[in-house]
Amino acid sequence: MNERTELIGGREKREIRIVDYDPTWPARFAEERDRIANALGAVARRVDHIGSTSVPGLAAKPIIDIQVSVPDVDDEDAYLELLSAAGYQLRVREPAHRMMRTPERDVHVHLCTIGSAWERPQLLFRDWLRHDDADRAAYEQLKRELAQRDWSDMNAYADAKGPLITEIGARAQAWADATGWTP
Template structure:
């Protein structure tokens, strides 16, 4: 089962996206619908709200008067916390029931208005955020939902900012131009990413990769790494002693292949092998043909053992290196990254090597490309290894 978290600011158009995904075959778990269901007349949820906020939040027929509730529940942080403390557990329980009832091969879209605010992204395989400019959202809310700009802003001001939503998004859908522009984006997302991702996830297979190509440094790489780190931390639990963003994409300003490299540090190989199934089930299948780094000259080859997991998601290339704490490979990955971060000359030297390696792998894909790339890069790493250790020892 592939779980997609869908969110966006009020009036951004996530309901339009949700409907479009359902039309293409997704199963929708609608957070707003569930939130209404758990406080319907006669439910314990509605009784708890009346107890907390008074009978003034009820309509004449005994149902919840949502504007009246909003007027008191969004008045201050304490009132909002009370509201969330009542409704969130009920919504969570009902959500879990609906997800458990979905088929194993389903693409489940969870429409969650407060996904970012409640930090639920790590529970999802992907987070999709629908975005639109604030003035446009306010006009839509007033025209189609009858919410005045003042009332809308009172709610928007206590929700996540656009920058926070962008940082949480694996996929951004732009809805400034309307449905004619939005729906092709949804169609491409469905066919090019969600369907193959679900298939790869179910079969525990890696997504294919193309040619090795360096691109300009992307300021979004740290956010992508943090989202992945959160998902991996959730499935590994205490077995992961630390999870770090390593490699070229962890060095600001450095051109790199668009691949996020993460390192999971574990206590021993029993722990590394123990998390393999959980990582595969979360979308990071293991490559059983890679069991070690290339040992550096003058070191014990057996000390360079590792495990490697990669991405099932065709839209985000990821390498997850699992190494034992204190091993030379674990230490070198961190110290090499930090050396590049602080030494401009080292970055320039490494960039030149990377460009030569890229040229050597030009026109190739898969294992052939990797072999040619490493044939250039490997000797340089052998040479630089003692330099990095010497630098690290002086810190």
């Protein structure tokens, strides 16, 4: 997080629980994708399943992460009220990114501008972990180790994954360059 990140409701201490991959996660994503698409219509240019629950075989926190690409994430009038009416609550406001979630906190909706620097890395990281067994295993091992610690909030846990994510991201970028991968 940076100094320009606004956490609606402040910091939260939550248990970090990693569970084995659940084959129902893609269906759960599909339900939420339809809910989002119905709420936003053409404003939602892309709705993608991201995060660990989008990678078959990868253990994860049982939270479905969804990336919604909109024309301009800073134009909150175009989507915020519509998603709120569909049952999502604003949690994070930061440059180039907003995050909304369900009241149950089991779905996180990440909003970004289509074609932005925020959009592409999420999709590349997902696709690389779907492709590379060694990095998928290393990422899972780190998540399981970190989940054993007591964290002041989920953001501290996410920050602790940063160095490995950067390392994996570099390999993913080399793969994308070599193969012509596009989101």
